[in-house]
Structure formats: structure tokens, C-alpha cells
Amino acid sequence: xxxxxxxxxxxxxxxxxxxxxxxxxxxxxxxxxxxxxxxxxxxxxxxxxxxxxxxxxxxxxxxxxxxxxxxxxxxxxxxxxxxxxxxxxxxxxxxxxxxxxxxxxxxxxxxxxxxxxxxxxxxxxxxxxxxxxxxxxxxxxxxxxxxxxxxxxxxxxxxxxxxxxxxxxxxxxxxxxxxxxxxxxxxxxxxxxxxxxxxxxxxxxxxxxxxxxxxxxxxxxxxxxxxxxxxxxxxxxxxxxxxxxxxxxxxxxxxxxxxxxxxxxxxxxxxxxxxxxxxxxxxxxxxxxxxxxxxxxxxxxxxxxxxxxxxxxxxxxxxxxxxxxxxxxxxxxxxxxxxxxxxxxxxxxxxxxxxxxxxxxxxxxxxxxxxxxxxxxxxxxxxxxxxxxxxxxxxxxxxxxxxxxxxxxxxxxxxxxxxxxxxxxxxxxxxxxxxxxxxxxxxxxxxxxxxxxx
DNA sequence: GACCCGCGCAA
DNA sequence: TTGCGCG
DNA sequence: GGTC
Numbered sequence: 001x002x003x004x005x006x007x008x009x010x011x012x013x014x015x016x017x018x019x020x021x022x023x024x025x026x027x028x029x030x031x032x033x034x035x036x037x038x039x040x041x042x043x044x045x046x047x048x049x050x051x052x053x054x055x056x057x058x059x060x061x062x063x064x065x066x067x068x069x070x071x072x073x074x075x076x077x078x079x080x081x082x083x084x085x086x087x088x089x090x091x092x093x094x095x096x097x098x099x100x101x102x103x104x105x106x107x108x109x110x111x112x113x114x115x116x117x118x119x120x121x122x123x124x125x126x127x128x129x130x131x132x133x134x135x136x137x138x139x140x141x142x143x144x145x146x147x148x149x150x151x152x153x154x155x156x157x158x159x160x161x162x163x164x165x166x167x168x169x170x171x172x173x174x175x176x177x178x179x180x181x182x183x184x185x186x187x188x189x190x191x192x193x194x195x196x197x198x199x200x201x202x203x204x205x206x207x208x209x210x211x212x213x214x215x216x217x218x219x220x221x222x223x224x225x226x227x228x229x230x231x232x233x234x235x236x237x238x239x240x241x242x243x244x245x246x247x248x249x250x251x252x253x254x255x256x257x258x259x260x261x262x263x264x265x266x267x268x269x270x271x272x273x274x275x276x277x278x279x280x281x282x283x284x285x286x287x288x289x290x291x292x293x294x295x296x297x298x299x300x301x302x303x304x305x306x307x308x309x310x311x312x313x314x315x316x317x318x319x320x321x322x323x324x325x326x327x328x329x330x331x332x333x334x335x336x337x338x339x340x341x342x343x344x345x346x347x348x349x350x351x352x353x354x355x356x357x358x359x360x361x362x363x364x365x366x367x368x369x370x371x372x373x374x375x376x377x378x379x380x381x382x383x384x385x386x387x388x389x390x391x392x393x394x395x396x397x398x399x400x401x402x403x404x405x406x407x408x409x410x411x412x413x414x415x416x417x418x419x420x421x422x423x424x425x426x427x428x429x430x431x432x433x434x435x436x437x438x439x440x441x442x443x444x445x446x447x448x449x450x451x452x453x454x
Numbered sequence: 455g456a457c458c459c460g461c462g463c464a465a
Numbered sequence: 466t467t468g469c470g471c472g
Numbered sequence: 473g474g475t476c
Binding site for chain 1: 468469470471472
């Protein structure tokens with residue numbers, strides 16, 4: 001049987017919870033049943049009552065879209081409804097924020113005539129919500145709060161370089177992408193500590209460990225994410241082997257292959273070495289084969305690169321998680337400094353620093369990356385550096401399938417022949433100015449920066 | 455049996 | 466030019 | 473390991 005700790009029984013409802021006093025009716029159209037189940041559970045858990053029909057008592061109706069709403073509920077019924085009609089997104093945002101967020105941007109307007117009920121201006125508001133009142137809980141005001149602002153100041157001094165890319169290494173916050181933090185989207189979402197409950201923990205936890213080990217062993221072609229055993233069964237990418245693994249986990253609650261790996265000395269050592277900044281699977285294996293077994297052993301190894309020596313020396317420092325507010329402070333410090341240095345309007349293309357830094361007045365070393373991009377390709381830099389490898393790969397393949405080549409400097413018509421250089425002169429980059437434009441162009445569904453760890 | 459991102463760095 | 470590590 |  002599965003381990004007991006996966007308790008599916010939710011805790012008893014909290015009458016003081018953030019949704020207390022709400023009586024809700026959920027429109028199920030267009031919502032994955034799993035998702036719906038989660039929302040119901042959260043609502044009840046946090047004090048709301050869930051009605052099975054749109055009765056008098058209902059104070060809130062939720063729908064995934066205006067389409068779903070009208071598909072399901074007839075017009076006059078809705079017209080008579082006195083309560084609030086909101087997008088599920090409000091729920092998500094509230095859960096993420098840990099408190100009810102303003103309903104303003106999530107209201108599904110009821111227009112008796114109109115077909116497109118979703119308030120047009122709402123979309124604009126949604127898109128801009130971070131730069132205005134929605135930003136309340138973000139203490140740190142961005143110097144540049146939107147791409148538009150950046151553009152304005154930049155049109156006068158064309159060719160200027162924006163220094164906008166202070167990012168802390170991803171090990172500070174494993175659930176967030178390491179990010180070019182000027183992206184305004186991040187300011188509204190940075191404090192999220194909510195992620196949907198994983199209903200298949202018994203499976204995903206084990207596969208999670210397994211995939212980490214495979215990564216450490218240099219086998220990075222086995223990334224997967226099981227959402228549900230049923231969905232997975234007939235999915236492309238699920239062959240016999242995966243089915244067998246899932247079967248074993250479902251029936252025994254464990255995976256023998258994983259248990260072997262976890263006790264294996266070689267696997268454990270290689271995994272440890274791979275945690276050193278600058279050491280990857282190949283080097284880890286090489287070091288293991290040279291007879292090294294501990295980090296101390298490595299200190300006497302003279303074949304290490306500069307980065308690896310540093311990574312080893314500051315192993316504990318680098319592994320220490322960085323409080324988010326310190327990262328935010330650091331960003332402000334760096335923006336100040338950058339604005340002092342850059343005004344000369346150099347044009348050196350993309351400039352990079354991957355290294356260490358200290359918090360003012362402290363010895364502890366942190367990993368930090370700088371990327372400096374010219375304004376006109378800023379969006380591409382953002383996408384490349386906020387997404388993880390999986391997303392980058394998918395976007396690049398998608399671009400390629402459409403006859404383009406995507407990198408962090410732009411989107412170019414594919415130059416057949418010899419690969420085509422990055423930022424290649426000759427083939428003009430497509431003039432896409434925002435991340436959304438790039439996603440749209442590629443036909444890839446929009447992802448907020450914090451959603452880009454696939 | 456080839457393919458499974460593309461860059462900078464170091465060798 | 467290649468292999469590696471990185472995001 | 474899985475796909476083309």
C-alpha cells in the first residue's frame with residue numbers, strides 16, 4: 001500500500017479561513033476535473049460553502065471563461081443573479097497570495113446584449129495589474145515598472161543598453177525560475193508559496209528523486225512529470241518501461257530501482273560532486289573514477305577549473321538559501337550602480353557575469369548572474385533566462401518547426417546552410433518587443449515568468 | 455540509427 | 466574543434 | 473528512454 005503520509009483526507013474546514021462566508025457555485029465547463037477537485041477542496045477547507053446549483057444562497061459564481069459561463073447558465077438566470085461572478089483565476093491568485101485579492105480584475109461582466117461579455121478593458125487591466133494597485137504587497141517598487149516605460153526613455157537615446165538583469169541563482173528558491181527580475185510580472189507573484197496539491201505524490205515524489213539521480217548521472221533525457229496515472233497511460237512518451245515503473249509504485253508504494261540508486265555509493269558520490277558549481281555529470285564521474293569520494297578529497301585535485309575551485313571553496317555558502325527580501329535589496333543596489341555606470345550608452349551587445357557576490361557587510365558568498373541586453377532584444381533575453389532548459393528547448397524547437405531560429409538575442413528566419421550565427425548580421429531579427437509577442441508569434445501559450453519551470 | 459538548446463569557456 | 470557545464 |  002501507499003505510504004500513510006499521503007493523507008488525502010483534507011483537514012477539517014476552517015470557519016475563519018480566508019473564504020469564510022462565501023457560498024460558491026462552480027461552473028465545471030472547461031475545467032479539468034482534477035483542477036476542480038483541488039479548488040473545491042481548498043474552498044471548503046478555508047471556510048467557503050460549495051453549492052451544487054445556482055441557488056439564492058450563492059454569493060459567488062466561478063467560471064474559467066465567459067464562454068464556459070454562458071454555455072452553462074442561461075442568460076436571464078444569470079441576469080437575476082445578484083452575487084459576484086468571477087474567474088477561477090481569482091481563486092488561484094488568492095491562494096497564492098494567502099489572502100483574498102481584489103476581485104476587480106477577475107469580474108466576469110454580465111452584458112445582457114453583448115456576445116463577448118468579457119470586459120475588454122479587463123484584459124488590459126489584467127495585463128497591467130502589476131504596475132498599479134495590484135502591487136500593494138510588493139514592498140520593492142521597481143525602477144522600471146513596465147516595458148513601455150523603458151521604451152519611452154530609450155527612444156531618445158537609441159542604442160543604449162539597459163542593465164536590467166540581476167538574477168539570483170535558482171538554488172535560492174527552487175520553485176521559482178532564476179529570473180531577470182525587472183520583469184514586472186514577477187513583482188506580483190514573487191511571494192507565492194502555493195502550488196496546487198499534487199494528487200499523485202506517491203508517484204511524483206519517487207520519480208522526482210529518480211530524475212535527479214539521472215540528471216546527476218548525465219542522463220538528462222528522461223525528464224517527465226506525471227500529472228495522473230490515467231492520463232499518463234496512453235500518452236506519447238510513455239512506453240512499457242514507464243508503465244512498469246508506475247505500476248510498481250501504484251501497487252507497492254515504492255520503486256526498487258530508486259532504492260538501489262539511493263544506497264549506491266557511486267551514485268551518491270557523483271550526485272554530491274555534481275552539486276558543486278561548475279561540476280557536471282562528466283566531471284563528477286571523472287573525479288569518482290580518480291578515486292575521490294568526499295568534497296575534501298577534491299580539494300587536492302589539481303585538474304579543477306577556476307569555477308570548480310570556487311564552487312568547492314564556497315560550497316556551503318552557495319547552498320545557503322537567500323531570503324527573498326535580500327535578493328530584492330540587492331537588485332536595487334545593483335540597479336543604482338548600473339545606472340551610474342552605464343549612462344555612457346556603450347553598445348557592446350550582450351554582456352554577462354556569472355559569479356559570486358556578498359550581501360553588504362557580510363562574508364557569505366552567493367551565486368549571482370548579470371546579463372546586460374540592448375533594449376531591442378530585451379524580451380528575448382528575458383525569455384531565455386527566465387525559462388528553464390525544458391522550456392527553452394521547446395520554444396527553440398517550435399521556432400525551428402516554423403522556419404526560424406530562436407536564441408536569447410532574437411528570432412531569425414532560418415538560414416539554411418551552416419547553422420547561422422547568433423544575432424547573425426544579414427538575416428534581420430523579427431521585431432518583437434515583448435515576451436507576449438514572442439510567445440504569440442510562436443503559438444505557445446503564454447506563461448508568466450514564475451510558470452516557466454516546466 | 456540519428457536525434458533530443460545553444461552559448462562561453464577551457465583544453 | 467571538442468567536451469563540458471550552464472541557464 | 474522514446475520518437476521519427
